[in-house]
Amino acid sequence: MRSLLVIYNPATAKERKAATASKTHLPETVMRSCGYAVTTADTEESARKLVAEADAAILHLPIPEIGAWSAKLLQWKTIPLLWWCSETTATLSVEACEDRIMTDGVISSSMQPAEIHWSLHFGAKMCFERQQWQLERQQLLSKIEERKWIDIAKGILCEIKNISEAEAYDILRKQAMNERKRMVDVAASIVNVYNLLQEQKLGRTKR
Structure with a gap:
């Protein structure tokens, strides 16, 4: 797994602009520092084009928006989906803490490179298991x-x-x-x- 796609929405895009000067906590900056190739998308059109080359998607979104984005991404390509937990996404997700979301893991800027690598590794395994479960469910x-x-x-x-x-x-x-x-x-x-x-x-x- 080498190529990642980071998904933004308008709220997290504002966080991205605010952090442009330091770039310290941006998902793409953190993931690139860990050796991954990263592209970003903040519209459905751009995401559809870029997901073809991605090995996994990082959703820098509030939890209530994850379901819709996950469904779209998985229509285009079956890839691991991981939630980027930042101050913005966590704050916007307070009331959704009981919601059921379809992701294969969580990543944050506080993680060390080894932790991020393992999160992606287990996310890929979860994605494969989810595929198998869905296939078995369809067959049943x-x-x-x-x-x-x-x-x-x-x-x-x-x-x-x-x-x-x-x-x-x-x-x-x-x-x-x-x-x-x-x-x-x-x-x-x-x-x-x-x-x-x-x-x-x-x-x-x-x-």
């Missing part, structure tokens, strides 16, 4: 959704053909094999056709 939700379609289709077959669930499952499985489709696709087709027929039947009844 997908399986639940597939199971729902299959169960509904089995119920329809049981009702129409007056058969058991096991027999209905066998019909779905065999039809999927014959058509070279996934069982969930066959099940969805059965459910959709059944619902369409029910709607047509209901329409004729109303007439």
Whole structure:
């Protein structure tokens, strides 16, 4: 991890201007002194362009703004996100101390280079674990959704053909094999056709 992107907002940009003379506590100054290449962005447009080359993003923002920025950045690229805790961001975040935020770590100017390196290292690990968790969650939700379609289709077959669930499952499985489709696709087709027929039947009844 060598390249970092620091995100500012109008409030922290003022802090940046005020600190321009000394530059002591600016995130980019601190991180460059630790050997990292740093770019900065204070608009969505500039961040979108610069994040492509970044290995991690440092959010110099109040906590209430982290969620929206995190969502944007992760749409463009999956990278570790770390919060820069400064006097300004801490003060602006007092009422948000109970908020749930999506970051992979915290960095401040009071940290020594070794502490910063380790924070970034663990942030990268947290980011990877978050990716894995999200992937596993998506896979689980997908399986639940597939199971729902299959169960509904089995119920329809049981009702129409007056058969058991096991027999209905066998019909779905065999039809999927014959058509070279996934069982969930066959099940969805059965459910959709059944619902369409029910709607047509209901329409004729109303007439």
